[in-house]
Amino acid sequence: MIQMLSVSKKYEDGYYGLRDITFTVAPGKFVFLTGESGAGKSTVLRLIYRAEHPTNGTILVDGVDTAAAHGRSLTALRRKMGMVFQDYMLLFDRTVFENVALPLAVRGMSRDAIAQEVDKRLDQVGLSGYHRRMCCSLSGGEKQRVALARALITKPDIILADEPTGNLDISNGEKIIEVLHEANHQGATVFMATHDLYLVQSTRLPFVRLRGGRKVEEGNF
């Protein structure tokens, strides 16, 4: 469960990225975070995975205050989450296998176990046989699916997706959403930021809408 309680984020230049945001994403739900560019969607996600601290308010992830997470507790917090970014955040000088295997490698899993899991996840995102391909040689859709496989490989409780379809064509975008739905049906909480209101309307899933750093709407279409 993700809870944001009266969260504000003020930058050094005095600009408020977020103002008094409060909402809850219940466990096992698929929730969209929507709004125009600059509304504060990415800031919300960065605050949740503790790339930033809120200026005011509290963020709880499964009851844990993210502001108090440091060192091992921060690692533990991040290990609960799988993250997908619009710009993929892949290591382009490495193979698909190495990128997808990274979360398991840092957890010290054996090579055989990693290989099995990577096979499953690449199969899930429709990239079977891409193991040895270098990430730099993939198309945008393929890169995003690799990023998604990397996020899913640890079977995280929470998946945070920041505009994962923003750079993709309709077909690739649908494939990404389909895989996220599948992960959600298997029990993961999915919190996805998107500016695509049509996508939010068509899925009829819960959403939180931001504008200018403030929450303006919450509910279902």
Place this chain on the structure above:
Amino acid sequence: MFTLRQTMRDIRRHPLRTVIVSILIAVLMVASAGIYAMSINVRHTISEIERTHAINVYLLQGLDQGSIDALLANLQKDEAITRAEYVSPVDGLKNLQARYPQFASVFQDLTKNPIPPLIRVYPASASGIAALATELRSTPGVQSVEYDEASVQGMLNANGFVNSLLVYVLLLAGLLFVAGFSLMAFSIINGKRKETAVLSIVGATNTQVLLATPAHLVVVWALASILSLLVLPGVIRYSTAKLQSSFAWVTPASSGIVYAGAASIVILASLACLFLACVIATILAYRIDEEQRREETLLE
């Protein structure tokens, strides 16, 4: 284990880049060592030239041979003196005749040898020559003491200039070394920033994140050190070609001590730079400035 595997994988994947960076760092190390060795060579050459300046100590006419031998023995024991040699009046006259053959008839007409007994003293350094001359003037049995004051002063001035120049060159070499090494370290650190961010995102521990960059630097540094140690003996031999001193207590080769000194200096200096780079990598990985982190790593 994870960090080591990743580092070795990175190096295997980019062998050319690793080798080029290692060679560049090795060149910096060897160049610094070469400049150090050359400075040793220059200092040695200067001290050899200094030793050619002699003080002529003219003794009293008719001083008995026993007193002359005692005085010579005392001078030879003096640490400020490299060498002292006795020139008898007979030898002095012969030298004069050999030097000025055009005055042969004048020498033949001499009824008495006018040349006083002489001890030629070679001081250990030109800087102490004036003090030594003063000391010699007050020695019993000495008639007069002469040396080429203008030449010695010129030599001292030149020495001062060369020593300052050497200090500047060594400082410059040191700065170039630190700057070159740091630039390469920073380029590796910079190339690893995205990896650092990704590692944090996928749940790597702080140790794994912090070690990712230094581990790579250590491997490159080790390769560079091996390369430089392979090339260094040749460079030192070239830089110290005219060095005649014997350092047999270290190695039979005269350049042994210089080699050991140069190798120690470059390895210690590169270790210091490596430490600096690791500290910077650590600060980068743990930077508190969240806005910077946001801008530079996650929103590339």
